[in-house]
Amino acid sequence: MQNQTFNPTNKILLYADDGYLSHQVRLVLLEKQLEFDEIGLDDEDRFLNQYEDLADLNPYNTLPVLVYRDLILYQNLVIFEYLEDRYYQNKLLPDNPADRANYRQLIWRINQDWIAKSHILLTHTDTLDKKQAEITRKELTDSLVTLSPLFAHKPFFLSDKFGLCDCILASVLWRLDKMQIDLPSHLCRPILNYQQRIFSREMFKKSCQPL
Structure with a gap:
């Protein structure tokens, strides 16, 4: 460097x-x-x-x-x-205080339910034993499969507008292969379509290439 x-x-x-x-x-x-x-x-x-x-x-x-x-x-x-x-341009949180609070709570739930398990699989590869990795991988996969219908209601995650939830989710969904997670297409069509929408965004493509 x-x-x-x-x-x-x-x-x-x-x-x-x-x-x-x-x-x-x-x-x-x-x-x-x-x-x-x-x-x-x-x-x-x-x-x-x-x-x-x-x-x-x-x-x-x-x-x-x-x-x-x-x-x-x-x-x-x-x-x-x-x-x-x-910075007020291109806001990634709602303006309304109640909506903003609900959105922050949604971010907290994403971190608790999905990001925490992703963190284990992505950052503890040297210390995680095979059995624990399989358990964590199954828990994350099952959760994504179960909640996949949530991605069908809006163009972005439970929102008509791209926001912080999408930034947080996109970073781990992009790494599903690295976590050895293969979502079944017949059960996860909404989340797979969501991934396609997010991954095709110009800024997301740019974000995958460190500056």
């Missing part, structure tokens, strides 16, 4: 890897059409330059990390909230 010096500017800086969490933030930034620079890091190279490492920005030493001037954020939901509050 080419050495780059951390230097706060008027431009958003994203430290990221090829994981699903970095993918979420990258997609949000692109959908909101915000200018940003991305510095790609991997597990073996967490040094920002010869003087600093990732832990200097984030005590948990995890990615992604978003930096803007003297602001440093390293938790995805906090990053999403900041970007929504700071």
Whole structure:
């Protein structure tokens, strides 16, 4: 990796890897059409330059990390909230307070029901034993199959408008193959059609290619 010096500017800086969490933030930034620079890091190279490492920005030493001037954020939901509050274009949350609260609750449920299991399969590959992996994989598959009809009602996830739920879901649905999950087409047509709609979006295609 080419050495780059951390230097706060008027431009958003994203430290990221090829994981699903970095993918979420990258997609949000692109959908909101915000200018940003991305510095790609991997597990073996967490040094920002010869003087600093990732832990200097984030005590948990995890990615992604978003930096803007003297602001440093390293938790995805906090990053999403900041970007929504700071930049009003291309809103990804509803404007109405009640609708906004319900949508946040929906995000929480997605994280509890689907993202938590996806996280295990995507990030614990070295420590997860085969039996536990099979159990987690089956639980996630069964849940997606059962709730697939939810994707039939609206063009986006329970919404007429693309939003944060879609950014969060898209990052893990894109990685179903990596999780060795193959959804049965005869039971999951709504969710498969949803994937096709999301994956064909220009910004999603761009988000799959770290900048």
